[in-house]
Amino acid sequence: MKKISISALILSLFVSTFAIANEVNIFNARHYKADAELYSKFTAATGIKVNLINGKAGALEKRMIEEGADSAADLYITADAGRCGAFKAKGMTQAGLVSPTIKSSVPKNFRTTHWVGVAKRARIVYYAPERVSGAELSGLTYESLADPKWKGRIAIRASSNIYNKSLVASLVKNNGKKAAGEWAKGVVANMARDPKGNDRAQIMAVAAGEADIAVANTYYLALMLSGNKGAEQQAAAKKVKAFFPNQNDRGTHMNISCAALVKGAPNKANAIALVDYLLSPEAQEHFTNNTFEFPMISGVSPNPLVVNNLGLDFKQDLTTSVASYGDKQADALEVMTAAGWK
Amino acid sequence: MNSNKLNIWFLSSLLVSLLVIIPIITVSISFFEETSRYFEILKSTFLFEYILNSLLLLIGVLILTFILGVGASYLVSFYEFPGVNFFKWALILSFAIPPYIYAYSLFAFFDNYGTAFTILKTLFGEGEFNQHIPKFDGMFGLILSISFSLYAYVYILGRSSFLYQSQNLIELGKNLGFSKFKSFFFIILPASRPAIVAGLSLVAMETLAEFGAVDFFSVNTLTTGIYNAWITFDDLAFANRISFFLLLFIFILFLTEKLSRKKAKYHLDSRGGFKQKEKIKLSGINSFFAFLFCFLLFFFSFLFPLSQMVYWTIKFPENFFDVNVINLLLNTLYLVTLSSIVLIFFALLSNYGNRVSKNKTLNFLSTLSISGYAIPGVILAVAFITFIAWFDNNIIKSLGFLSIKKIFIGSILGLIIVYFIRFYSLAFNGIKSGYEKINFSVDESAYLLGYSKRKTFFNIHIPYLRNSLLFVIILISLEIIRELPITLVLRPFNFETFATTAYISASEDMLEAAAVPSLFLILIAAFFITISSKYILKDNNE
Numbered sequence: 001m002k003k004i005s006i007s008a009l010i011l012s013l014f015v016s017t018f019a020i021a022n023e024v025n026i027f028n029a030r031h032y033k034a035d036a037e038l039y040s041k042f043t044a045a046t047g048i049k050v051n052l053i054n055g056k057a058g059a060l061e062k063r064m065i066e067e068g069a070d071s072a073a074d075l076y077i078t079a080d081a082g083r084c085g086a087f088k089a090k091g092m093t094q095a096g097l098v099s100p101t102i103k104s105s106v107p108k109n110f111r112t113t114h115w116v117g118v119a120k121r122a123r124i125v126y127y128a129p130e131r132v133s134g135a136e137l138s139g140l141t142y143e144s145l146a147d148p149k150w151k152g153r154i155a156i157r158a159s160s161n162i163y164n165k166s167l168v169a170s171l172v173k174n175n176g177k178k179a180a181g182e183w184a185k186g187v188v189a190n191m192a193r194d195p196k197g198n199d200r201a202q203i204m205a206v207a208a209g210e211a212d213i214a215v216a217n218t219y220y221l222a223l224m225l226s227g228n229k230g231a232e233q234q235a236a237a238k239k240v241k242a243f244f245p246n247q248n249d250r251g252t253h254m255n256i257s258c259a260a261l262v263k264g265a266p267n268k269a270n271a272i273a274l275v276d277y278l279l280s281p282e283a284q285e286h287f288t289n290n291t292f293e294f295p296m297i298s299g300v301s302p303n304p305l306v307v308n309n310l311g312l313d314f315k316q317d318l319t320t321s322v323a324s325y326g327d328k329q330a331d332a333l334e335v336m337t338a339a340g341w342k
Numbered sequence: 343m344n345s346n347k348l349n350i351w352f353l354s355s356l357l358v359s360l361l362v363i364i365p366i367i368t369v370s371i372s373f374f375e376e377t378s379r380y381f382e383i384l385k386s387t388f389l390f391e392y393i394l395n396s397l398l399l400l401i402g403v404l405i406l407t408f409i410l411g412v413g414a415s416y417l418v419s420f421y422e423f424p425g426v427n428f429f430k431w432a433l434i435l436s437f438a439i440p441p442y443i444y445a446y447s448l449f450a451f452f453d454n455y456g457t458a459f460t461i462l463k464t465l466f467g468e469g470e471f472n473q474h475i476p477k478f479d480g481m482f483g484l485i486l487s488i489s490f491s492l493y494a495y496v497y498i499l500g501r502s503s504f505l506y507q508s509q510n511l512i513e514l515g516k517n518l519g520f521s522k523f524k525s526f527f528f529i530i531l532p533a534s535r536p537a538i539v540a541g542l543s544l545v546a547m548e549t550l551a552e553f554g555a556v557d558f559f560s561v562n563t564l565t566t567g568i569y570n571a572w573i574t575f576d577d578l579a580f581a582n583r584i585s586f587f588l589l590l591f592i593f594i595l596f597l598t599e600k601l602s603r604k605k606a607k608y609h610l611d612s613r614g615g616f617k618q619k620e621k622i623k624l625s626g627i628n629s630f631f632a633f634l635f636c637f638l639l640f641f642f643s644f645l646f647p648l649s650q651m652v653y654w655t656i657k658f659p660e661n662f663f664d665v666n667v668i669n670l671l672l673n674t675l676y677l678v679t680l681s682s683i684v685l686i687f688f689a690l691l692s693n694y695g696n697r698v699s700k701n702k703t704l705n706f707l708s709t710l711s712i713s714g715y716a717i718p719g720v721i722l723a724v725a726f727i728t729f730i731a732w733f734d735n736n737i738i739k740s741l742g743f744l745s746i747k748k749i750f751i752g753s754i755l756g757l758i759i760v761y762f763i764r765f766y767s768l769a770f771n772g773i774k775s776g777y778e779k780i781n782f783s784v785d786e787s788a789y790l791l792g793y794s795k796r797k798t799f800f801n802i803h804i805p806y807l808r809n810s811l812l813f814v815i816i817l818i819s820l821e822i823i824r825e826l827p828i829t830l831v832l833r834p835f836n837f838e839t840f841a842t843t844a845y846i847s848a849s850e851d852m853l854e855a856a857a858v859p860s861l862f863l864i865l866i867a868a869f870f871i872t873i874s875s876k877y878i879l880k881d882n883n884e
Contacts, residue, residue, distance in 0.1 A: 025835060030850075031846050031847070031850045031852070032850075033664055033855075051835040051836050052835065052836055053752070053833070053834070053835050053836075053837075054838070054842075054846050055830060055846070056846075056849055058573035059569075059573060059830065059831060061573075062572060062573055063727070063751070063752065063831070066727045066728075066731050066747075066751065067747055067748075067751055067752070068731070068747070069745075070734075070745045070747045070748055072748070072752070072835070158560060160560070160570075194480075196479060196480065196560070197453075197479075198851045199851070200851060201453070201454070204453075204454040204455055205454060207454070207455070207472075208454040208455070208470075208472035208473065209470065209472065209473060210454070210472075210473070229854070230455075230460075230657060230658070230854075232455040232456075232459060232460055232463070233455050235455075236454070236455045
């Protein structure tokens with residue numbers, strides 16, 4: 001008898017509890033503390049429990065694909081439209097992520113029925129004012145980063161980075177694959193160093209004098225200026241300035257953090273409720289003040305650090321659909337790899 | 343012979359062997375599958391790069407661990423100098439620092455506006471220090487990170503071999519008029535070769551299996567190649583093809599290690615009649631250099647990463663409250679407990695089976711079942727998912743049953759199974775070495791006294807094995823605390839360990855936030871190492 005109860009006890013240790021509960025399961029590739037706080041607030045407000053599995057986007061996608069129809073995943077939350085788009089192209093998402101809130105608050109360019117943008121960011125150029133003149137910068141476009149005048153002066157991340165894949169995908173979409181290929185070669189020739197490190201590392205390379213201009217997302221500078229990354233980075237951030245490319249044509253490359261409704265999601269209604277919540281003014285304000293992204297909805301202002309140091313008054317590229325980042329992702333990676341972009 | 347009972351041991355050994363063979367077969371079969379054509383040309387370039395980088399990494403790490411490990415063990419075993427008793431123990435603390443945490447520290451210290459910058463600024467005021475601070479990243483940073491974390495394998499095995507080198511050999515050198523230098527290279531080193539090679543092959547296997555640090559420095563090796571092929575190219579067949587090459591590499595190392603082990607053992611057992619040597623007392627400048635070497639090694643391998651993590655924890659105290667330490671600790675203990683129970687159960691069964699039956703097939707199966715340790719965690723995890731998905735789609739569902747995927751993928755059960763495959767050799771060998779010390783006459787006496795086999799096992803073997811079991815549990819704990827790729831790929835919802843929390847923070851541009859989980863990981867691992875140091879550093883082989 002004793003043996004049986006011990007075996008039962010041991011066995012029970014292995015079996016996860018499969019209780020049916022009021023919950024929503026998120027495969028989460030955004031690991032900001034702010035997000036976790038939002039999920040807690042959501043649970044407090046609705047009683048819906050949020051289950052998280054954190055990981056890098058690629059690994060999470062893979063697991064959902066392998067689990068197939070049996071996956072417990074409801075929502076996939078990640079920080080790039082290219083990812084949501086590519087995931088949809090694999091047939092892993094479903095239509096039905098629609099609600100009055102989504103329709104009224106998210107511009108059409110930033111959503112499909114499968115996935116919805118919940119916050120925005122722009123990928124821009126940072127420069128060292130003492131080494132780069134206004135005249136040199138004037139009229140700068142992503143396309144002109146391939147101009148030989150920038151030889152040995154650009155810091156940019158590796159080609160495997162999703163933000164770069166999406167930026168290059170937008171160039172493939174706008175200028176064609178061949179032109180994008182030539183462009184990639186030009187950029188590689190202009191690099192100040194082999195691509196390494198994250199977006200902040202590119203900005204710091206400019207501050208430290210390793211490069212004159214860098215390509216990085218908007219919120220990173222605000223994050224450094226906030227002092228959350230220490231006094232040294234705060235001081236470093238003050239040495240660089242932001243520049244929004246392509247102001248005279250289609251506008252600056254925009255990207256989103258997105259939530260995708262996973263195919264076979266067991267808790268679809270709860271998933272939509274969570275997305276609605278993330279689009280509420282309360283949640284949007286929380287995003288802007290903690291992750292320094294741009295709000296998705298109107299009526300919420302970006303954080304003062306963003307407004308004061310980057311400016312708000314810039315032309316966003318609203319003609320290139322962010323959905324195309326996923327469609328052109330493979331082409332983008334191909335042209336970068338072929339150009340020898342590490 | 344009682345064939346009925348034999349069957350249980352046989353079946354359990356068979357089961358364990360099958361578990362280990364599954365990933366190897368999955369990988370091998372996929373090798374012959376068509377891979378997707380889309381990136382055909384790019385892929386052959388990548389494959390070449392992966393192989394080249396893996397080789398470079400391997401060579402760099404082997405040279406460095408050889409110098410560090412052999413140097414330290416030689417000094418500590420043969421000489422008397424200030425702090426030698428402390429270093430003897432302190433030099434194994436580097437095991438508490440997984441290569442990926444070392445990588446975080448190394449990068450953060452030398453990065454633009456990193457810790458080195460802060461120190462220089464504090465000392466000398468404002469200045470353009472960034473350009474003058476060397477940058478340790480990419481391949482070089484990776485080699486340093488892995489070497490400082492793994493040299494202890496060479497140190498421990500080298501030391502145990504040096505300890506039993508007879509005084510006669512040393513005296514032989516003296517009589518021949520050899521200098522210390524010459525004695526070392528022509529007498530001591532060749533005599534210890536098997537042990538050192540065994541240590542180096544362990545280092546090599548761990549290097550090829552390394553995932554976290556390689557991923558952090560974005561060096562494309564075979565291991566990250568597998569992961570990228572699987573994720574970026576969406577091409578499991580290509581991932582498995584790379585795995586096949588990696589397994590080939592590892593197979594060679596595994597054989598090298600096994601052969602050297604045998605010789606190492608022979609060497610250790612033949613020490614009878616030799617007297618335990620007395621250490622040579624160093625003085626003056628030599629004594630200082632010996633101290634300096636050990637101190638710097640201890641500093642760079644343990645104090646440096648530890649202080650970087652402590653520094654961050656103090657500098658960004660808000661991160662401390664974001665990490666649910668109790669929860670992470672409980673999760674880790676949970677995994678350790680379950681794994682230990684299962685591993686020890688099967689390892690005992692198998693060892694006992696081998697002892698009473700002396701069956702050749704059983705012996706072969708046991709050898710096969712411990713080869714899981716040589717397979718990198720990434721491969722195991724990917725192969726496990728591939729296998730379960732295949733099994734589920736082709737067998738379970740076609741028989742009309744409900745899907746079993748949820749039971750195995752993203753569950754504690756799946757996690758424990760793959761840990762089991764990877765760490766079975768630790769449990770098996772640990773218990774085996776314990777069993778080897780129980781003389782067969784003990785069993786025979788027990789039977790004469792009328793003990794049943796079962797009673798012999800529970801009343802005689804288990805008490806004898808108590809220390810070995812304890813040591814096995816500690817080894818398993820150490821491995822699971824530091825384990826990253828398997829846990830990362832297979833863990834369930836809302837389930838994190840110190841390692842996954844650190845990895846996720848680091849991969850999301852929040853290296854500072856990785857400090858708190860890393861710090862706890864180091865402290866817990868160091869605690870386990872300290873309480874087991876007496877076994878790791880046994881001064882005599884009893």
